Amino acid sequence: MPPVSSGNPNLVSHILPMASTDAEHYHSGTNGEAKPPPPKKQKLCSFISESEIQSEFSHHDASVARINNGSFGCCPQSVISAQQQWQLRQLRQPDGFYFNDLRAGILESRKVICSLINADDVSEVSLVDNATTAAAIVLQQVAWAFSEGRFDKGDVAVMLHYAYGAVKKCVEAYVTRAGGRVIEVDLPFPVSSKEEIITEFRRSMERGKLNGQKIRLAVIDHITSMPSVVIPVKELVKICREEGVDQVFVDAAHGIGCVDVDMKEIGADFYTSNLHKWLFCPPSAAFLYCRKSAKFTDLHHPVVSHEYGKGLAIESAWIGTRDYSSLLVVPSIVEFLNRFEEGIEGIKKTNHEEVVKMGEMLAKSWGTHLGCPPDMCSSMVMVGLPSCLGIASDKDTLKLRAHLRNHFGVEVPIYYRAPKDGEVDPVTGYARISYQVYNKAQDYERFRDVINKFVSDKFCCACLSV
Ligand SMILES: Cc1ncc(COP(=O)(O)O)c(C=O)c1O
Numbered sequence: 001m002p003p004v005s006s007g008n009p010n011l012v013s014h015i016l017p018m019a020s021t022d023a024e025h026y027h028s029g030t031n032g033e034a035k036p037p038p039p040k041k042q043k044l045c046s047f048i049s050e051s052e053i054q055s056e057f058s059h060h061d062a063s064v065a066r067i068n069n070g071s072f073g074c075c076p077q078s079v080i081s082a083q084q085q086w087q088l089r090q091l092r093q094p095d096g097f098y099f100n101d102l103r104a105g106i107l108e109s110r111k112v113i114c115s116l117i118n119a120d121d122v123s124e125v126s127l128v129d130n131a132t133t134a135a136a137i138v139l140q141q142v143a144w145a146f147s148e149g150r151f152d153k154g155d156v157a158v159m160l161h162y163a164y165g166a167v168k169k170c171v172e173a174y175v176t177r178a179g180g181r182v183i184e185v186d187l188p189f190p191v192s193s194k195e196e197i198i199t200e201f202r203r204s205m206e207r208g209k210l211n212g213q214k215i216r217l218a219v220i221d222h223i224t225s226m227p228s229v230v231i232p233v234k235e236l237v238k239i240c241r242e243e244g245v246d247q248v249f250v251d252a253a254h255g256i257g258c259v260d261v262d263m264k265e266i267g268a269d270f271y272t273s274n275l276h277k278w279l280f281c282p283p284s285a286a287f288l289y290c291r292k293s294a295k296f297t298d299l300h301h302p303v304v305s306h307e308y309g310k311g312l313a314i315e316s317a318w319i320g321t322r323d324y325s326s327l328l329v330v331p332s333i334v335e336f337l338n339r340f341e342e343g344i345e346g347i348k349k350t351n352h353e354e355v356v357k358m359g360e361m362l363a364k365s366w367g368t369h370l371g372c373p374p375d376m377c378s379s380m381v382m383v384g385l386p387s388c389l390g391i392a393s394d395k396d397t398l399k400l401r402a403h404l405r406n407h408f409g410v411e412v413p414i415y416y417r418a419p420k421d422g423e424v425d426p427v428t429g430y431a432r433i434s435y436q437v438y439n440k441a442q443d444y445e446r447f448r449d450v451i452n453k454f455v456s457d458k459f460c461c462a463c464l465s466v
Helices: 050-056 077-092 094-116 131-147 165-176 194-212 233-243 312-316 330-337 343-366 394-408 441-456
Strands: 012-017 042-046 125-128 156-160 181-185 215-221 247-251 270-274 286-290 380-384 414-416 429-434
Touching: 050 077, 077 094, 077 330, 094 125, 094 330, 125 131, 125 312, 131 165, 131 215, 131 247, 131 270, 131 286, 156 165, 156 194, 165 181, 165 215, 181 194, 194 215, 194 233, 215 233, 233 247, 286 312, 330 343, 343 380, 343 429, 343 441, 394 414, 394 429, 394 441, 429 441
Parallel strands: 156 181, 156 215, 215 247, 247 270
Antiparallel strands: 012 042, 125 286, 270 286, 380 429, 414 429
């Protein structure tokens, strides 16, 4: 039976007949008289409906066009309820919770993640608060390698120029301070093919090896944050292997729920993704995958507690008295995902298609372009803003973003791209739009119309006070 469209691209309902009782199958009595058909028995097996989605996110501020799922994610009501149940369980009988429930609950969540990411073994999966914590775990261990003489002063760490700011600070704190040399991979933006990224990465590898230095670590984003671009992570990990890089850490803060996340295919040593960005977890939750290997036994949570020395996954499951509920709701998230046709895969695919459609609509209306081809976009797209807005600095992007939030109810982050010498009428500002299941075309149309009004009113960033 063909699917019945509900209007929302995420949703499709199927009406499954239970028996062959269609109206045309009239029963005939013994005298040949037509009898009225028995009542229709149909079982309605439907995926989540549009109104159910809206009710799941009814706590969102309805006055805001929230086209920035990328920054802080979202959490549906059914998962919030599950989280509250865990919180009550902890408060009702704390000793019972800590000594009977906590470890088992965290193990259940780890098993779910293990199967979602195609890891070999649940021992490879630790649950931590966020990608920032995961980066600290990996880099702390690199700092020890320097201080304990396994890495030499001047050995190299390579990371993307567009690595996330907090992760760059972490590299500064643990690698630069320990005597390591950091090389940044310059990436073009706008970017037109993954080959451009691969070429720049290879170039940086060459720079890293000059003077016979060893490249000890590569930090590779799966999806850069600003500007947002899907990085050809499999290809870059392969290059690292060919070059003999000791450790490869993939920062995929946006990964799970947004792009394909398969540990065997990607082949990194460490891979982290937030669960609160694109997997509907309440803040905050992330996993850190550490490939099973004799090389990586000395990983520890930066908050040392009772479980120190029992392996990262166990250490991370008890780091003192706190609220663990956001890590315990992972099985409830799977229930939510499975209400959508094709579950997480269906959500990912629809979000990608819709965000590209919305990005193209905006670029057409403003006479600009997307920051990269659709196959390098995830559920986020960079859209050029009209150059007449006069975006001339990072400060301008913050002022414009605040203006859109405070006066027009549009929540969207903006990126500043410095013009190149000789460029005529360059696009210097790009909006990063996201698409998640709760979004509607009207959210993007509001943004489009506000920007078009700015253009017709000759508004520019210089008009905005600090
Ligand atoms: C690429 C990247 N890495 C790391 C982070 C940090 O995530 P969190 O603040 O949840 O630790 C982010 C957040 O947006 C990110 O985009």
